[in-house]
Amino acid sequence: xRLLESVAQHEYGAxxxxxxxxxxxxxxxxxxxxxxxxxxxxxxxxxGLFFLGAATERLSSSGAQQKRRSVVxxxxxxxxxxxxxxxxxxxxxxGEVDVMCVSDTPGIPAVEEWxxxxxxxxxxxxxxxxxxxxxxEARRDHLDRYPVQRITPYTVRDNHSLLRRLDRMRRxxxxxxxxxxxxxxxxxxxxxxxxxxxxxxxxxLPFHQADRLLPAAYQLQTEVGRLLGSLALSISI
Numbered sequence: 160x161r162l163l164e165s166v167a168q169h170e171y172g173a174x175x176x177x178x179x180x181x182x183x184x185x186x187x188x189x190x191x192x193x194x195x196x197x198x199x200x201x202x203x204x205x206x207g208l209f210f211l212g213a214a215t216e217r218l219s220s221s222g223a224q225q226k227r228r229s230v231v232x233x234x235x236x237x238x239x240x241x242x243x244x245x246x247x248x249x250x251x252x253x254g255e256v257d258v259m260c261v262s263d264t265p266g267i268p269a270v271e272e273w274x275x276x277x278x279x280x281x282x283x284x285x286x287x288x289x290x291x292x293x294x295x296e297a298r299r300d301h302l303d304r305y306p307v308q309r310i311t312p313y314t315v316r317d318n319h320s321l322l323r324r325l326d327r328m329r330r331x332x333x334x335x336x337x338x339x340x341x342x343x344x345x346x347x348x349x350x351x352x353x354x355x356x357x358x359x360x361x362x363x364l365p366f367h368q369a370d371r372l373l374p375a376a377y378q379l380q381t382e383v384g385r386l387l388g389s390l391a392l393s394i395s396i
Contacts, residue, residue, distance in 0.1 A: 162192055163201060163215065172208030235262035235360075238382055242375050244362040245269040247348075249276075251289040251357040254301065256280040270341050270363045274310050281307045281321050282314045283340035285361045288348035290321075291328045292357035298325060313338040333376040334359075338366060345369045347376035349383065 161182040166173060173181075179189035193209060196202040200214035235246045245263035249256060256277050263269040270283075280286025280301065290298050302318045315321045328334060334348045345368075348361035360383055364372050 162189070162196065163211070166202060166209050166211055167215075172205065172210045174207055175209070178209065231260055232262070234386060235260055238360075238379055239263065239267065241382070242362070242378055243267060244364060244371075244375050246379070247285060247359075247361040247363070249285045249289065249359050249361065251293065254297075254304070256286045256289055258285065270344050270346070273341065278305050279308070279310060279340060280305060281318075282310055282336075284334045284336035284346035284348035284363075285359055287321075287325065287328075287336060288334040288350050288359040288361065289357050291325045291334060292350055292352060295322075298322060310340065311338055311342050315339065333373065333380065335372065335376075337369065342366075345372050347372050349376060349380045351383065 162178060162184070165178050165181045175189055175193055176186065178184075178193070179186045182189070184192070193202060193204075197204050197209075197212070200212045202215075203210050203212045231248055235248055239246045239262045245261065245267050247258060247262075247269070248260045249258040251257070258276050261269045274282075276283065276285065280290060290301060293301070299322075302321070307315060307318050307321055309316070315324065331350060334350070336346045336348075338344060340346070343366045344363055345366055346361060346363040348359045351358040351360060360379060362372070362375055362379060364375070
């Protein structure tokens with residue numbers, strides 16, 4: 160890593176002896192590490208000078224993506240503690256419901272994924288919120304692949320009933336689901352649209368705390384609205 164950092168400081172390249180002096184490494188060790196880094200693509204060599212290679216660009220890109228993810232992770236943890244509920248972040252990507260991050264604690268546990276979230280989007284608030292942001296063709300395509308199935312006595316009955324419900328949903332209103340995915344649990348999801356990305360933040364509560372659900376959802380919606388500008392890039396990853 161010290162060698163990479165040293166090479167990065169030299170826009171026009173640097174020879175091995177200079178890099179050895181700058182890093183405090185023995186010259187034989189420097190040569191060995193440089194050969195390895197060139198072989199792995201992290202450095203390139205031209206006329207005895209070493210430059211950063213293509214692999215370092217991929218490394219930098221991955222680091223930037225991790226930083227954007229950490230923005231979302233930190234935000235979810237803050238809202239979890241401030242509101243006192245588990246918080247979920249999900250997107251609809253390449254035709255799939257994708258739960259990207261869940262923030263909970265032993266004292267406020269998240270819903271156990273006992274039935275695949277991707278296949279049961281019709282039954283939970285996360286999936287319903289994401290589907291409500293799609294156009295009719297995309298909704299029908301999703302339901303062709305993952306048709307409605309009753310997984311609790313409260314789950315919506317069929318595709319037609321679900322499509323009617325989605326049509327009635329107001330654009331920016333929280334989506335509420337009561338025991339449709341898991342008995343004893345109520346959930347709410349708020350829609351977030353960043354560019355062409357359909358996304359959602361969601362919360363869940365035990366059924367006996369159902370009276371807290373809507374106020375908590377509106378509190379989350381307010382908090383997300385305050386930070387949406389700084390979250391926009393992270394949400395679209």
